[in-house]
Amino acid sequence: MDQTVRNIKELAALLNISPTTVSRVLNGKADDYRISPATTKKVLDAAREFNYHPNRIARGLRLEKTETIGLIVPDIANPFFAHVAKTIEFEARRNGYSIILCDSLDDIETESELLKLLAGRKVDGIILAPVGTGTGHISEFLKREIPSVVIDRYLPGLDIPSVSTDNYTGAYLATEHFIAAGHSRIACIQGINGISVNTDRVDGYRDALKNHNLTVDNSMIAGDDFGEKNGYDQTVRLLGSECRPTAILALSNLISLGVMRALSEAGLKIPDDMSLVSFDDQPYSAFLASPMTTVEQMKEEIAREAVQILLENINSGRSAGKVNKKIMPELIIRNSVKNMRKIPVRDHSSHL
Amino acid sequence: MDQTVRNIKELAALLNISPTTVSRVLNGKADDYRISPATTKKVLDAAREFNYHPNRIARGLRLEKTETIGLIVPDIANPFFAHVAKTIEFEARRNGYSIILCDSLDDIETESELLKLLAGRKVDGIILAPVGTGTGHISEFLKREIPSVVIDRYLPGLDIPSVSTDNYTGAYLATEHFIAAGHSRIACIQGINGISVNTDRVDGYRDALKNHNLTVDNSMIAGDDFGEKNGYDQTVRLLGSECRPTAILALSNLISLGVMRALSEAGLKIPDDMSLVSFDDQPYSAFLASPMTTVEQMKEEIAREAVQILLENINSGRSAGKVNKKIMPELIIRNSVKNMRKIPVRDHSSHL
DNA sequence: CTGTTAGCGCCTTCAT
DNA sequence: ATGAAGGCGCTAACAG
Numbered sequence: 001m002d003q004t005v006r007n008i009k010e011l012a013a014l015l016n017i018s019p020t021t022v023s024r025v026l027n028g029k030a031d032d033y034r035i036s037p038a039t040t041k042k043v044l045d046a047a048r049e050f051n052y053h054p055n056r057i058a059r060g061l062r063l064e065k066t067e068t069i070g071l072i073v074p075d076i077a078n079p080f081f082a083h084v085a086k087t088i089e090f091e092a093r094r095n096g097y098s099i100i101l102c103d104s105l106d107d108i109e110t111e112s113e114l115l116k117l118l119a120g121r122k123v124d125g126i127i128l129a130p131v132g133t134g135t136g137h138i139s140e141f142l143k144r145e146i147p148s149v150v151i152d153r154y155l156p157g158l159d160i161p162s163v164s165t166d167n168y169t170g171a172y173l174a175t176e177h178f179i180a181a182g183h184s185r186i187a188c189i190q191g192i193n194g195i196s197v198n199t200d201r202v203d204g205y206r207d208a209l210k211n212h213n214l215t216v217d218n219s220m221i222a223g224d225d226f227g228e229k230n231g232y233d234q235t236v237r238l239l240g241s242e243c244r245p246t247a248i249l250a251l252s253n254l255i256s257l258g259v260m261r262a263l264s265e266a267g268l269k270i271p272d273d274m275s276l277v278s279f280d281d282q283p284y285s286a287f288l289a290s291p292m293t294t295v296e297q298m299k300e301e302i303a304r305e306a307v308q309i310l311l312e313n314i315n316s317g318r319s320a321g322k323v324n325k326k327i328m329p330e331l332i333i334r335n336s337v338k339n340m341r342k343i344p345v346r347d348h349s350s351h352l
Numbered sequence: 353m354d355q356t357v358r359n360i361k362e363l364a365a366l367l368n369i370s371p372t373t374v375s376r377v378l379n380g381k382a383d384d385y386r387i388s389p390a391t392t393k394k395v396l397d398a399a400r401e402f403n404y405h406p407n408r409i410a411r412g413l414r415l416e417k418t419e420t421i422g423l424i425v426p427d428i429a430n431p432f433f434a435h436v437a438k439t440i441e442f443e444a445r446r447n448g449y450s451i452i453l454c455d456s457l458d459d460i461e462t463e464s465e466l467l468k469l470l471a472g473r474k475v476d477g478i479i480l481a482p483v484g485t486g487t488g489h490i491s492e493f494l495k496r497e498i499p500s501v502v503i504d505r506y507l508p509g510l511d512i513p514s515v516s517t518d519n520y521t522g523a524y525l526a527t528e529h530f531i532a533a534g535h536s537r538i539a540c541i542q543g544i545n546g547i548s549v550n551t552d553r554v555d556g557y558r559d560a561l562k563n564h565n566l567t568v569d570n571s572m573i574a575g576d577d578f579g580e581k582n583g584y585d586q587t588v589r590l591l592g593s594e595c596r597p598t599a600i601l602a603l604s605n606l607i608s609l610g611v612m613r614a615l616s617e618a619g620l621k622i623p624d625d626m627s628l629v630s631f632d633d634q635p636y637s638a639f640l641a642s643p644m645t646t647v648e649q650m651k652e653e654i655a656r657e658a659v660q661i662l663l664e665n666i667n668s669g670r671s672a673g674k675v676n677k678k679i680m681p682e683l684i685i686r687n688s689v690k691n692m693r694k695i696p697v698r699d700h701s702s703h704l
Numbered sequence: 705c706t707g708t709t710a711g712c713g714c715c716t717t718c719a720t
Numbered sequence: 721a722t723g724a725a726g727g728c729g730c731t732a733a734c735a736g
Contacts, residue, residue: 008730009729017707020706035706053471053472056730057418057730059729061409061728061730063730075438077437079434086428086429089453098454098469101452103438121409257635260639264639284609288640289642358713360714369723370722371715372716385721385722386721407713409713410712410713416728
């Protein structure tokens, strides 16, 4: 009764039919091959009864298709990537794919290893949230012709589609929000210099200042890392500077955590003593000492787009044209920006 | 020059030796088979030159070993699971394994599907953070004899090892902290009734009250879900009750988010109007309106233990004895508990 | 409507 | 010190 069926051959033997027929039925090709309803039913019933599921490894070897997608992120513990990963996994599974999760530990060497590892595992495609500043290992990897999509950033010069936030607009809106509240000494604590995410955000910040006839003071653009420590260090530095800013734009959630720590240690309150807007909304943003105004990235949408583009490329056998999709972020206004004008600040998210 | 080598056969042909020899060298068995140093070097050099890596799918089929571990979590966007996943991935990779990430969406049906999916994908082992209350599908799954470890909870009655926090002690310490601060009407907002995590925490809470000669009022133990909504709903209810508590123990980070939302809407401040201790420390815990006292679970340790037990079971070919490892949490004292005695509250984490 | 055969790329016997 | 052959479980090509 509770016989174990290890493979398609055994199941076929039990039913006195050929493995081929079983395979065809199980792959929904009964109609294509005009297999009799009786046989079809027999196979389906037996498969259920013996709880038989085809060995996907053997299938993968035969078809040269593993129905597996590699996902490389710099830090799965970062809520942004965790959310993106959740939707990617969901969307992939909905399409029959599983996700091999790889954490590059924000290390470019590790990322390079991971790319090779995933190639060896014969994933059908890769979604990569790149790290650091070099792209040599990525262009090397692209030679393998494994369909891939970059998320979070875009990689100028490389022939690989990407899905990222419209970071320019996000920073522009945030900066405009400060300006509307009457701030003019607005600092910007940035992440890794030279990558698209950072460059675009800084550009948005600069342009917002310029377009409102404010001068861009380069000493107000500080930092070189998306981590908490950089946020802390730069805030300490800015607080000590002769011409202290009244507002800080933090280009990542971790940076803003560092800003908060530094302010807290200095006994300064948000927004009374310092205004702050952070990139990346979080579940807790609303519950901070003062609920934080944030630039929220549309994580689900980024993930969905990435999976869709990747699957298209997989199914069409490589690159359905290079796309650089930009997803519009949303400025969520809470209470971390002080109104210097003493009149109500308006929501500017609809302007631009 | 830049010839592509698709498989071991091609590489062997290029070197005028047999695939067998190449395979042996590449698997570090050159010595076992006394393959000449010259041949060994030749193979190694060629492999590097042509950037050849064995097809792990074919290898998996032959060896019946995929060097792959399935990880099922209820919600990868939950920081607790994201952190655990990070360490699991790291430890697994260090040992040559990759992680197939599956999000069960806090849904037991999905979890059941996922178990089958992973079995079909021939993972060498599974780490499962179970959902809901039923275990039928899990005991069914265990018949497949795939090495598995449960994390976050333990499953009484099932023959599967587990690694979880010592939740009893965690809740006990938190409750004692309230008591030491002079609270006696302490509410407990719980998660899913009947699962070990919840039962143990509630037991710890009850016992702490009893051991300090406080009566346990069952109307103070409320709720049935680890989500934010439950935290909100129960807090609203408690605030409306005739005998309002002065303190709330929230049995999850999401519950405490709900508690904060309800308190905030009611215009109540932590800790002045209500004291709160939450399970699960978070990066932002220290930056909340009032820095939150939390019971921190040792995520890295849980993850490391789980991987270690799993790998032992994989290598020894099944269950190296059933273990239910409990990892001691840590009470992190900040400023979310009001001192009702008007004298300094001491750190009680060293008692017990 | 169904079956036979061959081969995906690898590793392991068995042979030399 | 090295090879040849077979087979892991599956499915597509080629019969009928």
